[in-house]
Each structure stands twice: as structure tokens, then as C-alpha cells.
Amino acid sequence: MSLLDVRDLSVVFQRRGERPFTAVDKVSFTVEPGQTVGLVGESGCGKSVTSLAIMGLLPKRGNKVTGEVLFEGTDLLKLRPDDMRDRRGREISMIFQDPLSSLNPVIPIGIQVAEVLERHQGRDRKQALRESRELLDAVGIPDPQRRLTEYPHQISGGMRQRALIAIALACKPRLLIADEPTTALDVTIQAQILTLLKQLVDETGTALVMITHDLGVVAGLCDTVNVLYGGKVVERERRHELFAHARHPYTHGLLNSVPRLDSPRGERLHAIRGSVADNIPWVEGCAFAPRCDNVVDACLEGPPPLEPTATGGDLRCNNPVSEEVAVR
Amino acid sequence: MSDPTTQAGTPAPRSGDDKPRPGMSERSIGVLGDRKKARLDELARASAADRGGVSLVRDAARRLRRNPVAIIGAAIVGLFVLVAIFAPLIAPHDPVQRFDELTKNLTVDTIPGASGEFPLGSDPLGRDFLSRMIYGARQTLFVGVLATLIGLALGVLIGAIAGAFGGWVDVVLMRLTDVMLALPSLLLAITLVAMASRSSQWTVIFAVAIVSVPIFARLLRGSMLAQRESDHVLAARALGVKERNIVLRHMLPNSLTAVIVQATLTFAVAILDAAALSFLGLGDPDINRAEWGLMLGVDGQRYFEVRPELAYYPALAIIVVALGFTLLGEAMREAIDPKNRR
Amino acid sequence: MTEQTEPLIELRDVKVHFPIKSGLLFDRTVGYVYAVDGVSLSIRKGETYGLVGESGCGKSTLGRGLLRLVEPTEGEIIFDGTDVRSLKGEAMRRARRRMQMIFQDPLSSLDPRQSVESLLVEGLKAHGLADDKAETNRRLRETLEAVGLPASSLSKYPHEFSGGQRQRIGIARALVLNPDLIVADEPVSALDVSIQAQVLNLLEDLQNERGLTYLIIAHDLAVVRHIADTVGVMYLGGLVEEASSDDLYREPMHPYTRALMSAVPVPDPLVEDRRERILLAGDLPSPTNPPSGCRFHTRCPWAQPTRCADERPQLRDVVGGHRVACHFAEDIASGKIRPHEVEVELVRPTDGTGPVDPPGELIPTP
Known part of the structure; x- marks a missing residue:
């Protein structure tokens, strides 16, 4: 059994007086124990909403x-809010983009780590503080004894992110x-x-879902x-296959467009046309069709299905980049 | 929206890398039939249809129209404004005329109640209470609006000077407003009215206006200083736009929206302040003038045990009209908030 | 390609120090943020100069100081033969036509109340170039076409465009004045990856068509490498290395540049799996109280007991135009000096330092 099995997850936003907006459209993926899985895409692709939906x-x-x-x-979607709250932080943790706004500014860092241990592991304050010092040490924060009593604004951005990772990993969750x-x-x-994340994932066996827009980050990690x-998921591949020959015109274009x-030097970047504002609704066809170089008639006859590929991945495209062109 | 120029804004030019590059046509192995191409254009147009030349103000107005809070607020305010404007047509009687039918029943302990001809009964001087309430809308709104406008004008002037010049001008002006803010607003108004040799409706208006000056001044100045640091002001400076134009065309207009919203909210406060001054006996001494605060403060207070309606109706009218302005102001604040922009 | 041409702009020992004020009623200066502390560089006509560095290194302040959007404290800025710093009031304002700027955040740098037409005309009016209506109209349309926007955009407002299109408006606004120099501060970092390439290609096309000179400021080394002819690396207010783009990426000589380059992720698992990272120790020191001697010595894996702590290295030509501000550049390049462990020094984030971002922090891998 997979650790995490997301099946046909959809999130539709419905604001008063506005047309409903489908942010996540039947997304399915699995995460095996200890595995690192990447969700990659640009702003508005639904990657962050997916993670928030998983976390409730x-x-x-x-x-x-x-x-x-x-x-x-x-x-998880059927759990009562109390049960879900209990699992969050204990079995599944999350770290966010902005470390400063994710930490409580008026509580010392050590206490913030300790509180998680107290709540989920039933430690008393003394024991929790001792463990939180070890955790801060493990994430590479120098002089952890002193950091225990310091506030988030007293440490730098990188250290804050380390502190957040310490909080997230405090209860040895199975999924981060x-x-x-x-x-x-x-x-x-x-x-x-x-480097720290990679090392911690290796040591603790925690599975990691990495959400990013940066293909470079994914290349070394997932x-x-x-x-x-x-x-929608348009392409799913193992890391080496994906970067060696991306078949979906979007992935392919993305890889070719980043310097x-x-x-x-001196090579012209191959830019993808247009912007996400040009997308067409999936019911009409492939959302990427207006920006796609490989567009064919079938692309405007409803959404293409996600189909398995020869290399063991999945692909949602009527006219994928041919194997020869895809190899970079 | 059928203007062909707005339609031209779809796939080709507006989608980025439009210039054909050598080698690109060879790369694009996709082929699209004519019918599908037309369909694609159609879809693109559909998504572009609701955009096109909508300024921020119009955008905010559109959001305002969709917000029930704004509609309720506007309805209340609109109703009172109509009543105020058409008071002579709506009011059944002259508000200053004392009617014999009423005065003959008037004693220290009895004030005639509702009757067919006088739906709300009499006031303590034998005048038609309903007509006085209706004319009261006129006077109350006049005081509130004028006081707010004077306060707004002075506040904007001080705030704009402080925000535009900065430095010691700013320091001096802001310390001055600090002093004004330090005094409780009603106390300041009372002092001002008391200082005037003869109290009249103008002393009330002026007192209420002065009280709101520091709020407007601070708000505008803070907003202008934030604008001064903003990227688009920096951009204008980089373009070589004259400093005077930067202040007048960028910093001031972008700061004013917040102040105008504040003004809507201040209307409510001004009406309440004016009513409070009248209530304390510092209002207009003219006994013929119908004004809700005066009616509440003088007659309502004195004859509360005889006829509590004399206090209830003006109080209710003040609360409802203040609520109307507050709802409208809050809705406007929400509408211009850039976070709500699509 | 443009070896012989004259420099269009030359900076000589430019410094931008921000006073730190404190006090209730009257502000008192309690210290300075040494945001830019002695930078000299020159950009030839038609060249693209890329300035890279991490947040807090002073690269944006340098760009703004060059345009006198913040006032430099010291130094000379020679633009086409005149010292920009000596220009006063109206003369300075007139001079701005030739030196334009592109901002990072295309939305915040466009006045939300102005239509595109008004945004573009504003600069023309400021320089008395909008007198002939037909001519102005022609010029606007031509500029919009050059940046790839339809003429119908003129009546629209910034919030109606996507991020990439907004940046095109920002570029059009700079371009419409027909400038010689464009300073672009992080022109693509606020944009989606697929849009970045469009804007970078556009900048290159415009340079080819109009012979523009660029100063591109960015934190993304890959972007700078792609677009710049010459690259300068900044650290804590100073230039630590300057070389042609190819030389710099082929053989980075300053220890900081080496660390920076090894940290950039490459979208290729084969490269990522093999590469060795040079991980820096300690925090970026506070620009209010920079380290003595070489600014980088507190974190430098190659730091030596002599000179580094007490003598500030000058930017010097090491090999064929490759300038490095390191006492031991040659020895490090030849492998004579080996990297060593660095002890972490604790640095507090600085508060209220104006445009300087809170410094980041680095510690060695356990």
C-alpha cells in the first residue's frame, strides 16, 4: 500500500457572484514510504492548493x-476536523515558503518546537525542551541551547527555515x-x-512531497x-527519464526556456508562447493548446486522457514531442 | 466589446513571443485545421471579453454594485438624502407653525400624541413632530456633510503639504495634529463652541470639522509617504517627470481614495458629534430650527417621562443614517482594497 | 564584440551609505548602512553588464544610485562624458531621458490609475516630446509593437494584463523615450518561468535593433550568464569579481563566486547528482558593521591568517581582463591553497536598514 494515494482530487473555488474556478482538476498521484515526489508547475497550476487540500x-x-x-x-478528507488536527504535525507535516510568517513572532523558537512535542508526544516541558534542543542541533542551527529562548526575528531567514523544518520533523512524521x-x-x-532536506529524508525515512516551480530544485531531489x-497532471515521470526526454510540449518547452x-552562451531561449491567461477550459480541450507548438485538431475535442508511457510514466497529450526531439 | 481592436488582442500579439523565429516553424510539428483554429480564437475571445479598458475606479464601482452591504448602505443614505431634498413636499405641515389643536392640549405633563392629522403627535411647543423630523433630515445632513467637507478640505491640505514636502514641514505639521488628536474630540468641539462669543449652527459645523482635520491629515500624509517610497513613484522619477507632477499626478490621487473612504465614515461621526453638541446644549440656539440632535437633546431629554417618543424618533433617525454612511464607507473600503482586485 | 568602443557609463568609487536615524522628536544619526561601498565599473556602448549577488549585497542600491534615484554619498558617475552627480535639478531631470529603468515588480511599478497610454505619454510629456499628437500616437504604437503588445492595449489598465505583459509595458515605458542606457533591476524574477524566456528574448531583440546598453541586476546567475557580456559579482557592498560572462563561468576565481556558482541548481539530474557544493559558513555580516579587511574573510573557506583580515583587497586584473578582489586569487586557482573548515560567526539580522534585505545565513553541512 502506498503511503499517500491521492485519487481524483478536485478543488473548486466558488466565490459569491463569481464563476466557479477549478483550481485542482482530478489530480491523482501516489507517494511510497521514503520516496521524494515533486509537484512542479507555475503559479496557478494548482500545486499549492493540492497540498493544502491534502493537509485539510x-x-x-x-x-x-x-x-x-x-x-x-x-x-483524510473524511476525517473529523479534530482527528485531522491530531494527525497534522504528527503523521504529516508541512513547511511553507515564508519562514517568518509561519512562525509565531511572540513565542521563543525553543518553545514552539517543544509545544509540538508536548501536544503530540505527551512530553513534559523539560523533556520537550531537551528534545527540541537536539532537533535544532540536527537541523544545523548553531548553539541550539541559546536559540531555545530566542524569538524568530532574532535569527536570519535561513535559520528560520531550519527551525521550521525542526518543528515539522519533531514528531518524526511519515510524510513531509x-x-x-x-x-x-x-x-x-x-x-x-x-542539502539538509535530502539528508534528513535519507536518515529518517520520511517521504517528501516537494512543491516547487524550480526545475533545478527537482532535478537534484525528487x-x-x-x-x-x-x-491537471500533464506528465509524470521518474526524474532521469523526465529530464532526459520530456514528452509533454509544456514540460519540454519549460526545460528549453530556462537559461x-x-x-x-548566445543561444536563443526557446520561449513558450503566451501566458496562463490564454488557457482554455479543460472541458473544451487541452488547456495548454493555445500556447502549444504541437497542437492538433484532437486537442480541441475535450481533455486528452492521462495515459501510461513506454518508460513507465504517464502523459496527457495527443501529440507529444517525439522521442528524438525530446532528447536534449 | 464588439470593437475590432479589442478582439485583435488575442492570440498572436498579446501572447508573448510573437515574432516568427528562424527554426521555429520547423519545430512546431502541430497542425490545426481551420475550424479548430476558429474555435480556438473564439475561446480566446470569450476569456478576453470581460476585460478591456476598465479603470480601477470603474472596477471598484462594479464590485460596489454587487455588494449587498453597499446596496443597503446606499439605500439608507439615498432615502435620507431624498427626504432632506424634498422635505417641503413630503412634510404635511410647516415645521415652525404652532397649531392651536395641539397647543390647547399642551400642559407640563401632557403632550398630544398621534392623531389623524399629526401622525407623530406634537412637540412640546405644539408643532407637528413628523414635519420637524422630516425637516430635521435636511438640517442634520447639512451639518454633517458640510462639517465633513470642511474637515476633509483642511485635512487634505495639511496632509498633502506634510506628505509632499516632508522634512521639518512634516515634523511641525504632524506635531500640531498630534496635539489635536491628543484632546478628546468632543471636548475639543465643546471648547471651540464655548470660545465662540455666540453659538450658532456655524460654530457647530466648524467645531465638528476641526475635530476631523487631524484624522484626514494623518491618513493622507501616511499614505503619501508610503507612495513616495513606492515603485511607481520611483518609476516616474526615473522617467524624469517633474517633482510637482509626481506629487499631483501620482502621490496625491493614489492616496486620496483612502481619505475619501474615511470621509464617508466620518459623515456618520460628524452627525453624531453635531447631535452630541446639540444634546449638551451647545448647538444652534434658534428654537425654530429642526435638527435631530437638538430635538433629542433639548425636548427629548426634558420631556422624556412625558413622551419618550420625542427622544426615540430622533435617536433612531441618527442611528440609522449613521449606520447607512458606515455601511457605505466600509463597502467602499472593501471595494478599493487592491487585494480584492481580480 | 565591442572591444574598441568608448564606455557609455563609468562609475568611479561610488558609495551609497544610508544613515540610520533614531530619536523621538529630532532624528539623530546613530550609524550607517554601507549598502554600496566603493564600486568602480564601466559599461561600453551596446554592451550588457550583469550585476549578480545575493539579497543585501547592494546591487539594487547601486543601480538606483547610478540613476540617482537614491543619492550616492561619494564617487563619480560619468555618463557619456558628464558627471551625472554634478547635474542639478532641471539638468538632471533632462538627463534622465537617456537613462531609463525597468523594475522588478511590474505591477507595483505601474501606477494603477493610469492607462497604458497615459503611462507611456507621461515620460514623453516630461521631456517635451509629446507636442505633435499624430507623431506621439505613431511613436506609442511603434513602441508597443516593439515589445509585442497590441495597439488596443493603450486604453487598458495595468491590472488587466498578465505578469509578463505588465513587464512588457514597463519595458515600453522605458523604451518610448529612446534611451541609451537601461538599468533593469531583476527584470524577470517576479515572472513565471515560461514567461521569463519571452522577456529575456525581448530584451535581447531590443538591444540588437536599437543598440541599447544594459545594466542587468539579478540574483539568478543563469539569467545573467545568458544575457550579459560582462558580469560583476557583488558581495556586501563591493565588487569581488568581474569578467566576461564566459570567463567567469568557465573559471570563477573569487571564493565567493565559486560558492555562489556551485549553489545554483541545474535542471539536469546527471549534473545535480555529480556536482560538489561549496557550502558557505556563517551569516552574511551586517552592512552596518562590515568586517575589516576582505569583507568575505569571515566566511571564506580559503581565508589565510595573513592579509585577509586586515587589508581590503582591491579589484585587480588577474588574467586578461578577469578582475578579482582577492589577495590569493592565483594561489587558489592553482590549487596552492586548499579550502578549510570555517567557524560559524553569529550575526543578527539587522532591523530598519532601509533597502537592505535581512541577510541570509549559511552554515557548513554537518
Whole structure:
């Protein structure tokens, strides 16, 4: 059994006086224990909403969540709010993009870590503080004894993200969801945090869902990558296969449009036309069709199905980039 | 929306990399039939249809029209404004005329109640209470609106000077407003009215106006200072726009919206303040003038045990009209909030 | 390609220090943020100069200081033969036509109340170029076409466009004045990945068509490498390395540049799996109290007991135009000096330092 099995997850936002908006459209993917899975896409592709829906953190009103989120066989969407709250932080944790706004500014860092241990593990304050010092040490925060009594504003951005990782991993969860954990950080700090995450995942056996827009981050980290576009998974591949030959025109275009540090200079970037504003609704056809170089008539006759590929992945495309062109 | 130029805004030019590149046509192996191409254009147009030349103000107005809170607020305010404007047509009687039918029954302990000709009965001087209430809308709104406008004008002037010049001008003006803010607003108004040799409706208006000046001034100044640091002001400066134009065309207009919303909310406060001054006996001494605060404060208070309606109706009218302005102001604040922008 | 041409703009020892004010009634200066502390560089006509560095290194402040959007404290800015800093009032305002800026956040840098037409005309009016109505109209349409926007955009407002289109409006606003130099501060970092390429391609096309000179400021090394001819790396207010784009990426010589380059993720698992990262130690020191000597010595894995702590290295030509501000650049390049462990120094985030971002933090992997 998979650790996490998301089946046909949909999130529809319905605001008063506005047309309903489908942010996540029947997304399915699985995470095996200890595996690192990437959800990749640009703003508005539904990757963050997916993670919030899994965590049960979407606002109570104004949206409709359907489908199944099976965590070790239990459908999280059917849990009572109390049961879900109990699992959050203990079995599934999440870290967010902005470490400052995710920490409580008026509570010392040590206490914030300790509180999680007290709530979920039933530790007393003394024991919890001792453990939180060890956790801060484990995530590479120097002089953890002193950090225990310091407030979030007294430490730098990278250290805050480390503190958040310590909180998230305090109860040794089986699944960690990281939503753009390094986007707000400088590259040298990003390298630090990614190295730390990789190391912790290896040591503790925690499965990781990495949500990012940065293909570079995914390339070094994820076992399997789900590429999202317009709320649907358009391509799913194992890491090496995906980067070696991306078949979906969107993934392919994305890989060709980012300048690479190691690519020869002077080559023109192959940009993808238009923007997500040009998307057509999936019921009409492929949402990417207006921006796609490979568009064919079939692309405007309803949504293409997600079909298995020869390399063991899945692909949602009527006219994928041919194997020869796809190889970079 | 059928203007062909707005339609031209779809796939080709507005979608980014429009210039054909050598090698690109070879790359694009996709082929689209004519009918499908037309369908694609149609879909693109549909998504572009609801956009097109809508300024922020119009956008906010559109949101305002859809907000039930705004509609209720506007309805209340509109109703009172209509009553005020058409008071002579609506009121059944002259508000200052004392009627014999009423005065003959008037004693220290009895004030005539409702009757067919006088639906709300009499006031303590034998005048038609309903007509006085209707004319009261006129006077009350006049005081509130004028006081707010004077306060707004002075506040904007001070705030704009402080925000535009900064430096010591700013420091001096802001310390001045600090002093004004430090005094309780009603106390300040009472002092001002008391200082005037003869109290009249103008002293009330002026007192209420002065009290709101520091609020407007601070708000505008803060907003202008934030604008000064904003990217689009920096951009204007980088373009070489004259400093005067930057202040007048960028900083001031972008700051004013917040102040105008505040003004709507201040209407309610001004009406309440004016009523409070009248209630305390610092209002207009003219006994013929119908004004709700005065009616509540003088007659309502004195004859409360004889006829409590004399207090209830003006109080209710003040509360409802203040509520109307507050609802409208809150809805406007919500509508111009950039976070609500699509 | 443009080796012989004259420099269009030359900075000589430019410093931008922000006073830190404190006090209730009257502000008192209690210290300075040394945001830019002695930068010299020159950009030739038609060239693209890329300025990279992490947040808090002063790269944006340098860009704004160059345009005098913040007032430099010291130094000379020679633009086409005149010292921009000596220009006063109206003369400075007139000079701005030739040096334009593109901002990071296309929405916040466009006045939400102005239609695109009004945004574009504003600059023309400021320089008395909008007198002939037909001519102005022609110019607007031509500019919009150059940046890939339809003429119907003129009547629309910024909030009605997508992020990439807004950045095109920002570019059009700079372009319509027909400038010689464009300073672009993080022109693509607020945009989606697929849109970034469009804007980068556009910037390149415009340069080719109009012979523009660019100063591109960015934190993304891959972007800068792609677009710039010459790259300068900034650290804590100073330039630590400058070389042609190819040289710099082929052989980074300053220890900081090396660490920075090794940290950039590459979208290729084969590269990612093999590469070795140089992970920096400690926090970025506070720009209010920069370290003595070499600014980088507190975190440098190659720091030596002599010179580094007490002598500020000057930017010097090491090999064929490759300038490095490191005492031991040659020894590090030849492998004579090996990297060593660095002890972490604790640095507090600085509050209220104006445009300087709170510094990031780095510690070595356990």
C-alpha cells in the first residue's frame, strides 16, 4: 500500500457572484514510504492548493473538495476536523515558503518546537525542551541551547527555515510536504536547505512531497516528478527519464526556456508562447493548446486522457514531442 | 466589446513571443485545421471579453454594485438624502407653525400624541413632530456633510503639504495634529463652541470639522509617504517627470481614495458629534430650527417621562443614517482594497 | 564584440551609505548602512553588464544610485562624458531621458490609475516630446509593437494584463523615450518561468535593433550568464569579481563566486547528482558593521591568517581582463591553497536598514 494515494482530487473555488474556478482538476498521484515526489508547475497550476487540500488546510467556506486522499488507507478528507488536527504535525507535516510568517513572532523558537512535542508526544516541558534542543542541533542551527529562548526575528531567514523544518520533523512524521521551501531564500542558502532536506529524508525515512516551480530544485531531489498545468497532471515521470526526454510540449518547452548555467552562451531561449491567461477550459480541450507548438485538431475535442508511457510514466497529450526531439 | 481592436488582442500579439523565429516553424510539428483554429480564437475571445479598458475606479464601482452591504448602505443614505431634498413636499405641515389643536392640549405633563392629522403627535411647543423630523433630515445632513467637507478640505491640505514636502514641514505639521488628536474630540468641539462669543449652527459645523482635520491629515500624509517610497513613484522619477507632477499626478490621487473612504465614515461621526453638541446644549440656539440632535437633546431629554417618543424618533433617525454612511464607507473600503482586485 | 568602443557609463568609487536615524522628536544619526561601498565599473556602448549577488549585497542600491534615484554619498558617475552627480535639478531631470529603468515588480511599478497610454505619454510629456499628437500616437504604437503588445492595449489598465505583459509595458515605458542606457533591476524574477524566456528574448531583440546598453541586476546567475557580456559579482557592498560572462563561468576565481556558482541548481539530474557544493559558513555580516579587511574573510573557506583580515583587497586584473578582489586569487586557482573548515560567526539580522534585505545565513553541512 502506498503511503499517500491521492485519487481524483478536485478543488473548486466558488466565490459569491463569481464563476466557479477549478483550481485542482482530478489530480491523482501516489507517494511510497521514503520516496521524494515533486509537484512542479507555475503559479496557478494548482500545486499549492493540492497540498493544502491534502493537509485539510483550505478555508472552510468558498471551496469544494472532492476525491480521495488515502493516507495509509484512511481517507483524510473524511476525517473529523479534530482527528485531522491530531494527525497534522504528527503523521504529516508541512513547511511553507515564508519562514517568518509561519512562525509565531511572540513565542521563543525553543518553545514552539517543544509545544509540538508536548501536544503530540505527551512530553513534559523539560523533556520537550531537551528534545527540541537536539532537533535544532540536527537541523544545523548553531548553539541550539541559546536559540531555545530566542524569538524568530532574532535569527536570519535561513535559520528560520531550519527551525521550521525542526518543528515539522519533531514528531518524526511519515510524510513531509514542502511548499516552495527555498523560494524566499538566496541561492547559497537554498543549497544549504536542500542539502539538509535530502539528508534528513535519507536518515529518517520520511517521504517528501516537494512543491516547487524550480526545475533545478527537482532535478537534484525528487524520485518522481508530477508536472501540473491548469490544475491537471500533464506528465509524470521518474526524474532521469523526465529530464532526459520530456514528452509533454509544456514540460519540454519549460526545460528549453530556462537559461542554464552550464549551457553554451548566445543561444536563443526557446520561449513558450503566451501566458496562463490564454488557457482554455479543460472541458473544451487541452488547456495548454493555445500556447502549444504541437497542437492538433484532437486537442480541441475535450481533455486528452492521462495515459501510461513506454518508460513507465504517464502523459496527457495527443501529440507529444517525439522521442528524438525530446532528447536534449 | 464588439470593437475590432479589442478582439485583435488575442492570440498572436498579446501572447508573448510573437515574432516568427528562424527554426521555429520547423519545430512546431502541430497542425490545426481551420475550424479548430476558429474555435480556438473564439475561446480566446470569450476569456478576453470581460476585460478591456476598465479603470480601477470603474472596477471598484462594479464590485460596489454587487455588494449587498453597499446596496443597503446606499439605500439608507439615498432615502435620507431624498427626504432632506424634498422635505417641503413630503412634510404635511410647516415645521415652525404652532397649531392651536395641539397647543390647547399642551400642559407640563401632557403632550398630544398621534392623531389623524399629526401622525407623530406634537412637540412640546405644539408643532407637528413628523414635519420637524422630516425637516430635521435636511438640517442634520447639512451639518454633517458640510462639517465633513470642511474637515476633509483642511485635512487634505495639511496632509498633502506634510506628505509632499516632508522634512521639518512634516515634523511641525504632524506635531500640531498630534496635539489635536491628543484632546478628546468632543471636548475639543465643546471648547471651540464655548470660545465662540455666540453659538450658532456655524460654530457647530466648524467645531465638528476641526475635530476631523487631524484624522484626514494623518491618513493622507501616511499614505503619501508610503507612495513616495513606492515603485511607481520611483518609476516616474526615473522617467524624469517633474517633482510637482509626481506629487499631483501620482502621490496625491493614489492616496486620496483612502481619505475619501474615511470621509464617508466620518459623515456618520460628524452627525453624531453635531447631535452630541446639540444634546449638551451647545448647538444652534434658534428654537425654530429642526435638527435631530437638538430635538433629542433639548425636548427629548426634558420631556422624556412625558413622551419618550420625542427622544426615540430622533435617536433612531441618527442611528440609522449613521449606520447607512458606515455601511457605505466600509463597502467602499472593501471595494478599493487592491487585494480584492481580480 | 565591442572591444574598441568608448564606455557609455563609468562609475568611479561610488558609495551609497544610508544613515540610520533614531530619536523621538529630532532624528539623530546613530550609524550607517554601507549598502554600496566603493564600486568602480564601466559599461561600453551596446554592451550588457550583469550585476549578480545575493539579497543585501547592494546591487539594487547601486543601480538606483547610478540613476540617482537614491543619492550616492561619494564617487563619480560619468555618463557619456558628464558627471551625472554634478547635474542639478532641471539638468538632471533632462538627463534622465537617456537613462531609463525597468523594475522588478511590474505591477507595483505601474501606477494603477493610469492607462497604458497615459503611462507611456507621461515620460514623453516630461521631456517635451509629446507636442505633435499624430507623431506621439505613431511613436506609442511603434513602441508597443516593439515589445509585442497590441495597439488596443493603450486604453487598458495595468491590472488587466498578465505578469509578463505588465513587464512588457514597463519595458515600453522605458523604451518610448529612446534611451541609451537601461538599468533593469531583476527584470524577470517576479515572472513565471515560461514567461521569463519571452522577456529575456525581448530584451535581447531590443538591444540588437536599437543598440541599447544594459545594466542587468539579478540574483539568478543563469539569467545573467545568458544575457550579459560582462558580469560583476557583488558581495556586501563591493565588487569581488568581474569578467566576461564566459570567463567567469568557465573559471570563477573569487571564493565567493565559486560558492555562489556551485549553489545554483541545474535542471539536469546527471549534473545535480555529480556536482560538489561549496557550502558557505556563517551569516552574511551586517552592512552596518562590515568586517575589516576582505569583507568575505569571515566566511571564506580559503581565508589565510595573513592579509585577509586586515587589508581590503582591491579589484585587480588577474588574467586578461578577469578582475578579482582577492589577495590569493592565483594561489587558489592553482590549487596552492586548499579550502578549510570555517567557524560559524553569529550575526543578527539587522532591523530598519532601509533597502537592505535581512541577510541570509549559511552554515557548513554537518
